[in-house]
Amino acid sequence: MRNKGFGKDIEIFKLLFEGISEGVIVVNKTKNIVEVNTSACDMFGYSYDELVGQHLDILIPTQFHHAHKEYTDQYLDTPKRRQMGIGKELYGVTKDGHEFPVEVGLNPFKLKGENFVMSLVTDITIRKESEVVIEKLNEELEKKIQLRTEELERTIKKLTDLNAALEIEINKRKIAEAKTKDALQKERELSDLKTKFLSLVSHEFKTPLSGILTSTTLIGKYQKTDQQDKREKHLKTIKNKVHYLTGILNDFLSVERLETGKVSYNYEEFSLVNLVNEIIYGANITLKEGQNLHYPKDLDDTILRQDKKVIELVFANLLGNAIKYSPDHTDIYFKVDTSDNKIIKFEIQDQGMGIPAKDQKHIFERYFRAENALLNQGTGIGLNIVKDHLENLNGKIKFESKENIGTIFFIEIPKRHE
Structure with missing residues (x-):
């Protein structure tokens, strides 16, 4: 590392930076690079002189420049030590245009009254490749497990069929009893469904029908001319109840048609x-x-x-x-x-x-x-x-x-x- 960037303080930073395996990039408040270590130069394919003095965007893929500017502007307003891009995938770009995934830790500091941010950059290409390999291995493992499961299911089915055949030969009466029990269970379930359905229909129809019956009975009592308004009131009640019942019937018919695909x-x-x-x-x-x-x-x-x-x-x-x-x-x-x-x-x-x-x-x-x-x-x-x-x-x-x-x-x- 040469005496460029921080001047007299370079020896201190050289001692610190060169002992770090991660890439170290220090930028000032205008986001210009003022110092880098050898690991950063090697990672991005630049020489020290090619990086120092350049804008940080030189290390960021072009398509991310706009978003990165917004993130860094916000960060510089309230700088604090943290990992960059939590929940997002970050990429760097080398001198020859190769993009690669990175992790970045941000560490703000002040020197001689001026604000700087030190970034610790880690190339996680190998980790990402490993994750892809692991994911692929997991997929292959899942496929193998699925194949084994299917083979096991087929084996179980064969054993079940064999046992069923043996049971038929050994004891037809037991099979007949099992079938009878199964039929009875299904009959009970069907009966329960019918009961629930009838209960629903009964509940929804009972009140409207009671209202219709009551209004019909009362209309017969209002025979005088001056009682027309009372007749109209009960006629409206009957219309409303009939309209409600018609709606329920239409709903039941629609459900049946939609479920059976018979809607035209x-x-x-x-x-x-x-x-x-x-x-x-x-x-x-x-x-x-x-x-x-x-x-x-x-x-x-x-x-x-x-x-x-x-x-x-x-x-x-x-x-x-x-x-x-x-x-x-x-x-x-x-x-x-x-x-x-x-x-x-x-x-x-x-x-x-x-x-x-x-x-x-x-x-x-x-x-x-x-x-x-x-x-x-x-x-x-x-x-x-x-x-x-x-x-x-x-x-x-x-x-x-x-x-x-x-x-x-x-x-x-x-x-x-x-």
């Missing part, structure tokens, strides 16, 4: 205005007392090519939830955006109970119900059906929600299904 979509051309009017008409009859449903009444008409019935089912479900989970005397908003040439966007916003943050990641799962909605009627399959149908129509759905404030669903559907 009928793509046709229809008016957006007509679609919105039918959606709003269906939702209005289920509004609670004092609820207001706001929707665009001067919407520019657009001709869509989609499955109209499925889209109606989607919005009937979403608006039904907005109404059901919002209290009386609240506003519900149904917004439509046709500005995009290919996509039509909808928003459904309510002022309801919202979805707890911990439940939001599960909200589209079948049969899942949020913790704060368990006391409300529902099957937990509506949003799952909505998401499946929209994806099949090349659409999207997402939401934002805050508990006790409300929920907004964002829906995108292609204007024309090609």
